[in-house]
Amino acid sequence: MYSLFSSILPSRLAQNTMIARPPQDDGPHKVTYHPAEFEDPKPGRGAIKPRSWNVHSDSDKLSLNGDWKFRFSPAAAVSEEFAQPKGVSDASWELMPVPSHWVLHGHGQPAYQNVQFPFPVDPPFVPDENPTGDYRLTFDLPKSWALDAGSTLLRFDGIESWAKVWLNGTELGTTSGSRLPTEFDITQSLKQSNNVLAVRVHQWSAASYLEDQDQWWLPGIFREVQILHRPVGSVVDYWVHSSYDHKTGKGTLRVDCTPSGKVVIPELGIDIETGVEKVISVDAWTAETPKLYKGHLITTGEKVPLSIGFRTVAIEDGLIKVNGERILFQGVNRHEFHPDQGRAVTEEVMLQDVLLMKQHNINAVRTSHYPPHPHFLDLCDEYGLWVIDECDLETHGFDEVNKWERNPTDDPTYKDALVNRVERMVERDKNHPAIIIWSMGNEAGKGSNLGHMTNWVRKRDPSRPIHYEHDWSCQYVDMYSRMYPSHEEVELIGQQKEDPLEDSKLDERRRAMPFIMCEYGHAMGNGPGGLLEYRNLFEKYPRCQGGFIWEWIDHGFLKKTEDGRPYWAYGGDFGEEVHDGNFICDGLIFPDRKPSPGLLEFTKVIEPVRITLQDGRISVHNLYNFVDLSALNFTWRLESDGEVVERGTLEVPTVKAGKTVLVDLPKVKDTPKGSLWFVSATLKSDTLWAKAGHEIAWGQFAAAARPAPPSPTRLVAPEATSESITLGPAEFDLRGQLIKLGKLDVTEGLKLDLWRAMTDNDHAYFTEAGPSNGKAWEKAGLHRVHHRVNSVVVDGDSLVVSTFAAPAVTNRGFDTVYRYTATEDSLTVDVDVKPRGDWSDISLPRVGVRLGLPKSLESVSWLGLGPHETYPDTRLAGRVGKYDFAIDEMQTPYVFPQENGARSDVHWAEITGPKGGLRVEGSEFIFTARRWTSNQLHAAKHTVDLQAGDNVWVNIDHKFGGIGTASCGPGVLPQYQLRAEPTRFSFTLKTL
Numbered sequence: 001m002y003s004l005f006s007s008i009l010p011s012r013l014a015q016n017t018m019i020a021r022p023p024q025d026d027g028p029h030k031v032t033y034h035p036a037e038f039e040d041p042k043p044g045r046g047a048i049k050p051r052s053w054n055v056h057s058d059s060d061k062l063s064l065n066g067d068w069k070f071r072f073s074p075a076a077a078v079s080e081e082f083a084q085p086k087g088v089s090d091a092s093w094e095l096m097p098v099p100s101h102w103v104l105h106g107h108g109q110p111a112y113q114n115v116q117f118p119f120p121v122d123p124p125f126v127p128d129e130n131p132t133g134d135y136r137l138t139f140d141l142p143k144s145w146a147l148d149a150g151s152t153l154l155r156f157d158g159i160e161s162w163a164k165v166w167l168n169g170t171e172l173g174t175t176s177g178s179r180l181p182t183e184f185d186i187t188q189s190l191k192q193s194n195n196v197l198a199v200r201v202h203q204w205s206a207a208s209y210l211e212d213q214d215q216w217w218l219p220g221i222f223r224e225v226q227i228l229h230r231p232v233g234s235v236v237d238y239w240v241h242s243s244y245d246h247k248t249g250k251g252t253l254r255v256d257c258t259p260s261g262k263v264v265i266p267e268l269g270i271d272i273e274t275g276v277e278k279v280i281s282v283d284a285w286t287a288e289t290p291k292l293y294k295g296h297l298i299t300t301g302e303k304v305p306l307s308i309g310f311r312t313v314a315i316e317d318g319l320i321k322v323n324g325e326r327i328l329f330q331g332v333n334r335h336e337f338h339p340d341q342g343r344a345v346t347e348e349v350m351l352q353d354v355l356l357m358k359q360h361n362i363n364a365v366r367t368s369h370y371p372p373h374p375h376f377l378d379l380c381d382e383y384g385l386w387v388i389d390e391c392d393l394e395t396h397g398f399d400e401v402n403k404w405e406r407n408p409t410d411d412p413t414y415k416d417a418l419v420n421r422v423e424r425m426v427e428r429d430k431n432h433p434a435i436i437i438w439s440m441g442n443e444a445g446k447g448s449n450l451g452h453m454t455n456w457v458r459k460r461d462p463s464r465p466i467h468y469e470h471d472w473s474c475q476y477v478d479m480y481s482r483m484y485p486s487h488e489e490v491e492l493i494g495q496q497k498e499d500p501l502e503d504s505k506l507d508e509r510r511r512a513m514p515f516i517m518c519e520y521g522h523a524m525g526n527g528p529g530g531l532l533e534y535r536n537l538f539e540k541y542p543r544c545q546g547g548f549i550w551e552w553i554d555h556g557f558l559k560k561t562e563d564g565r566p567y568w569a570y571g572g573d574f575g576e577e578v579h580d581g582n583f584i585c586d587g588l589i590f591p592d593r594k595p596s597p598g599l600l601e602f603t604k605v606i607e608p609v610r611i612t613l614q615d616g617r618i619s620v621h622n623l624y625n626f627v628d629l630s631a632l633n634f635t636w637r638l639e640s641d642g643e644v645v646e647r648g649t650l651e652v653p654t655v656k657a658g659k660t661v662l663v664d665l666p667k668v669k670d671t672p673k674g675s676l677w678f679v680s681a682t683l684k685s686d687t688l689w690a691k692a693g694h695e696i697a698w699g700q701f702a703a704a705a706r707p708a709p710p711s712p713t714r715l716v717a718p719e720a721t722s723e724s725i726t727l728g729p730a731e732f733d734l735r736g737q738l739i740k741l742g743k744l745d746v747t748e749g750l751k752l753d754l755w756r757a758m759t760d761n762d763h764a765y766f767t768e769a770g771p772s773n774g775k776a777w778e779k780a781g782l783h784r785v786h787h788r789v790n791s792v793v794v795d796g797d798s799l800v801v802s803t804f805a806a807p808a809v810t811n812r813g814f815d816t817v818y819r820y821t822a823t824e825d826s827l828t829v830d831v832d833v834k835p836r837g838d839w840s841d842i843s844l845p846r847v848g849v850r851l852g853l854p855k856s857l858e859s860v861s862w863l864g865l866g867p868h869e870t871y872p873d874t875r876l877a878g879r880v881g882k883y884d885f886a887i888d889e890m891q892t893p894y895v896f897p898q899e900n901g902a903r904s905d906v907h908w909a910e911i912t913g914p915k916g917g918l919r920v921e922g923s924e925f926i927f928t929a930r931r932w933t934s935n936q937l938h939a940a941k942h943t944v945d946l947q948a949g950d951n952v953w954v955n956i957d958h959k960f961g962g963i964g965t966a967s968c969g970p971g972v973l974p975q976y977q978l979r980a981e982p983t984r985f986s987f988t989l990k991t992l
């Protein structure tokens with residue numbers, strides 16, 4: 001029998017000394033392929049035992065960061081000859097920065113898939129097209145390096161996804177676990193000079209099945225590489241055990257170390273042997289009071305700096321407590337991301353994240369979905385953030401294949417890899433007081449390997465509770481955690497009334513557990529809405545201990561159009577065969593780390609001091625867990641129409657954590673009608689993370705009611721000619737369309753507008769969001785409403801234009817009557833909207849009018865909520881004031897264009913240009929101005945698609961439908977759904 005396959009393959013293979021899947025000759029006509037090394041589900045080989053991050057000691061170290069020689073191959077089957085120190089010419093190889101991702105340096109492209117795997121799901125095998133990067137670096141040791149004494153390690157902090165390493169031609173081993181460290185002992189192969197380090201990295205490996213996080217695939221050596229000298233008698237590993245007894249105010253310190261040595265902490269007068277316990281009065285470490293005691297661990301061979309925080313985390317009475325207090329997570333999920341560097345984030349970027357979080361009242365981080373660069377955790381210790389450290393594990397794509405068939409989480413062949421991963425995380429990060437919970441990973445289904453992981457962790461570190469979300473039976477974990485539950489469900493969970501598990505024992509156990517939302521408030525595009533209502537539940541039910549917004553940052557890569565205009569690129573912009581579009585852009589900050597309105601809203605929702613008016617007095621409620629408010633200054637202002645009338649300092653007595661005080665309102669000369677109190681709590685002095693004067697919290701409340709806008713007097717009557725109708729300053733055509741107001745051309749007359757460019761939340765990608773979503777609106781035709789004029793009637797002083805606004809196909813619509821009245825210099829519009837037909841199946845995006853104005857208009861000022869956009873369920877952070885913005889600055893540049901920029905509770909707004917403009921007066925209307933229509937905004941895919949047109953489009957809305965968080969999570973809460981019902985509203989237009 002003749003087989004072409006067997007006859008040609010061996011000769012082709014013979015050309016390479018190494019191929020991806022080695023063949024084995026199983027007889028005359030058969031070649032069997034064995035999995036390649038990188039298809040071995042086992043952890044790598046050759047590394048030393050995982051140990052605590054210790055790179056700041058006084059022992060010698062050498063950073064190998066910098067430009068390395070690099071050769072790219074589109075497939076794995078390439079000779080390993082390159083690893084030899086001699087006889088290899090790498091002169092023609094290009095340079096690749098380490099750390100970096102090669103797809104961001106000209107080889108291949110980043111690729112984004114959320115859940116789905118970008119290759120056939122057949123673990124542990126990966127595609128033949130397996131991008132492979134060969135790295136070479138020649139280096140010398142500094143002269144001072146004591147080569148002859150002790151040993152030396154080669155440390156990698158992160159390589160995606162699998163690597164094989166050689167030093168001077170000696171193979172050191174292999175590694176996988178992209179976001180985890182690996183150290184090889186290189187003592188035997190290291191020389192003083194001319195060392196040749198060779199690293200082969202494959203993008204895909206058996207480990208890729210464990211790294212299906214919702215992020216870009218970004219291969220390469222993306223964290224630093226270092227050589228660490230380990231002098232004789234240096235620290236092999238150490239563990240600082242530093243607990244705090246809140247009843248006695250004492251800390252207990254014991255530092256375990258191999259080999260033994262001593263521990264010196266001058267501030268505490270501590271000078272003890274390792275392994276010895278010391279009980280001493282200390283200030284506790286908390287996220288609010290990140291007190292670190294600096295000291296050293298000293299062995300005969302090394303001096304290691306210590307930063308010790310005393311704190312105790314425990315689950316007691318069904319609550320997560322730190323130092324005896326129930327804490328509340330006001331957290332975010334943080335991926336590592338930078339719009340140019342991907343996950344090779346610098347220390348500056350890490351600091352920027354921490355500063356931004358602290359400045360925005362955030363108190364917790366879940367390191368979704370892998371251990372971050374260890375420096376980030378140092379910052380969390382120092383600045384004060386509660387951390388859930390999460391293991392590098394996600395197998396979400398198995399959900400797409402017969403519901404978790406062959407999921408590694410339940411596959412014995414992957415057991416060692418999973419345990420190895422959690423071991424490397426815990427060992428690396430165990431000395432951080434900020435880490436109070438270990439998380440086993442994310443979205444990795446269920447299975448026995450979770451049991452093996454948690455058994456290992458529990459044995460090794462009984463001092464921290466364990467988290468994992470996706471096994472709702474909570475079999476292996478210490479807390480009940482969910483992602484994106486509705487408010488309704490959280491309310492039930494708060495009362496321990498959640499649906500029971502089948503297994504009554506597990507059910508009983510889970511029901512007694514504390515509850516957190518490891519993800520909620522999907523911050524994609526405009527939103528998330530409904531955060532306030534979640535906060536109310538956290539305050540109502542002790543069991544509900546807060547959660548973590550999904551997510552911190554939009555992962556948009558900076559790209560440019562052919563003509564050089566920059567924009568943020570997302571899934572599909574790099575030619576991916578399958579992708580998940582802009583689902584990668586769902587953060588509270590934009591890719592350039594500018595805060596989005598969502599972050600401002602979250603900041604306000606979670607502010608640690610609540611300032612409100614209660615029975616005519618100012619109530620100051622301290623929501624911190626541990627500190628009083630003595631670090632804050634309180635000031636007040638009385639404001640009228642956006643101007644400060646009087647101001648002063650508010651004397652607030654000590655308010656202990658959790659307590660409230662009432663303070664009298666300041667005595668002022670007068671409280672003009674419509675005036676407002678504004679009380680602000682700011683930092684008295686500089687902190688590590690913000691300057692004195694930084695605002696922590698504020699409250700705004702009415703000092704005197706605002707009078708209703710006066711009804712216009714001295715009305716003038718309409719005058720009709722055969723060409724037009726004049727009414728005061730307004731001119732209409734004979735079909736009742738406003739065409740001119742004073743000298744201002746109205747390029748498109750007033751029309752009822754019910755549509756908005758769908759937000760990501762309106763798209764409801766992952767959720768059946770019910771009546772308040774864009775699919776329902778499109779089906780109802782709200783984006784293609786026709787306006788038919790039924791009559792134009794002069795009725796006394798009024799011009800009455802009756803219309804029917806309705807989409808094609810259906811017979812339901814809105815009978816809309818515009819009644820215009822005028823004085824010499826103003827035009828008042830009363831709009832009467834009556835739904836025709838049954839609209840009970842949907843809610844509406846908006847109810848208001850739209851008009852077109854000339855493009856020469858440039859800026860907007862208004863009195864109302866601002867400065868940023870506000871919507872019915874995202875308006876807590878808006879403050880009433882007088883604001884001035886250019887029209888272009890009114891737009892929120894969401895990475896994926898969508899409805900944005902509305903300003904609510906507006907009393908008046910002026911839109912002006914060089915030749916005058918328009919003033920709108922009313923009572924609490926919603927104002928939007930932009931240079932494109934809602935339909936153009938809706939059609940745009942990137943910010944650069946939005947081009948200024950011939951008009952400025954102004955929307956004056958009576959009401960807006962809520963935003964919700966249905967891009968992944970619950971839709972708009974009923975109280976924020978806008979229902980079609982008979983509605984009347986009015987406003988007055990004047991020219992300027």
Ligand code: IPT
Nearest residue numbers: 114214442443483550586766968
């Ligand atoms: C959940 C994931 O845990 C997270 O990584 C991210 O994908 C987020 O959702 C959505 O942006 S999984 C989701 C399918 C519920």
